[in-house]
Amino acid sequence: MASEYLFMLVILALVVLTILIGVFAHVSRDQRRIMRAVFERLNFSRHAGRRPSGPETRPVKQDSVREPITEKDSEAELARLKSVIRERKQLALETDIPHHLWGLYKIHFLSNSNQSLEPFIKEDEWYKVKTVRISSQNGLREFEFELKGARYRFTDDEERQGWSDNIKNFSLFLYDEKNVCLIEIPMKVRIDKWGSNYSVLSDGPKAFIPGDWIKDFISVKLKHQHLRNKEIRAQKHKERLSEIEDLRDRFGLWE
Numbered sequence: 001m002a003s004e005y006l007f008m009l010v011i012l013a014l015v016v017l018t019i020l021i022g023v024f025a026h027v028s029r030d031q032r033r034i035m036r037a038v039f040e041r042l043n044f045s046r047h048a049g050r051r052p053s054g055p056e057t058r059p060v061k062q063d064s065v066r067e068p069i070t071e072k073d074s075e076a077e078l079a080r081l082k083s084v085i086r087e088r089k090q091l092a093l094e095t096d097i098p099h100h101l102w103g104l105y106k107i108h109f110l111s112n113s114n115q116s117l118e119p120f121i122k123e124d125e126w127y128k129v130k131t132v133r134i135s136s137q138n139g140l141r142e143f144e145f146e147l148k149g150a151r152y153r154f155t156d157d158e159e160r161q162g163w164s165d166n167i168k169n170f171s172l173f174l175y176d177e178k179n180v181c182l183i184e185i186p187m188k189v190r191i192d193k194w195g196s197n198y199s200v201l202s203d204g205p206k207a208f209i210p211g212d213w214i215k216d217f218i219s220v221k222l223k224h225q226h227l228r229n230k231e232i233r234a235q236k237h238k239e240r241l242s243e244i245e246d247l248r249d250r251f252g253l254w255e
Contacts, residue, residue, distance in 0.1 A: 088208050097214055098185045098200050100221045101174060104129070105154050106198065109143040129220075148216045151177040158189065166191045171206065176213070183208050 069077050092098060108129055132151070133144040139160035144153045158170040172185040184207040190197045248254055 088210060089205065091210055092183070092205050092208055095214060095218060097183065097217065098205060100217055101183065102172065102185060102187070102198070102200050104217070104221070105143075105156075105172060109134075109145075109154055110141075110156075147220065150213070150216070152182075152213075153179075156187075158187075163191075169201075180209065181207050182211070182213060 109131075130146040131143065132146060133142070135142045136159075140155055140157055141159070142153060142155050144151065146152075153175040155173040155175065156170060157173075158168065161168050161170045168189050170187050170189070172187055174182045174185075176182055183205050186201040186204040186206055188199050188201055190199075
């Protein structure tokens, strides 16, 4: 009888191992699929806002003044811009970049905003983020940091906004080292009996400049997700081993 129970435990372990291998492969494929989609959408978005080049197109210097749009062409130009903006908002939706950024901001920055700066000027194990400066002036919170060799700055204007029926709308901004706003994420905070509940609004982003920075932020978020999943799997494995020992003791299934 003991050998039959042992045989059943071996079969059960093989089934669990097969399932885990399938899950790991599925997660790996999902991560590669997400990053591949990001690369494709970024390449598309780079060209979506450009005018087609041709023999008559003249190069325009960066510091030159744009030619005024005539009344005849204004309607077509407005329609073109709205089309490009829809594509860029769709890119933000598909990559889920507003939620990725808010998750990073909430965990790594916002929760530390009222504490001393010194403990946080270091490499973070989850996100590989090095905090450089934390400040709060005139109702603006700012967090300057480095990610993969590039410098960025998060800013939120929550403290500048007023309340309406225990709800406050504000914006979270991400700037690059040249002080260009890469994205503006519309946010909402609601106060109820459970405390402060933040959420990303679905009508954004209000401003969005795609670029390679998206891949950098998503790649570190996926790395964090992978490490977190690894921790969960290790914990479940530990719980299964404990359950196996308990079953062996209670039913006398020793080797």
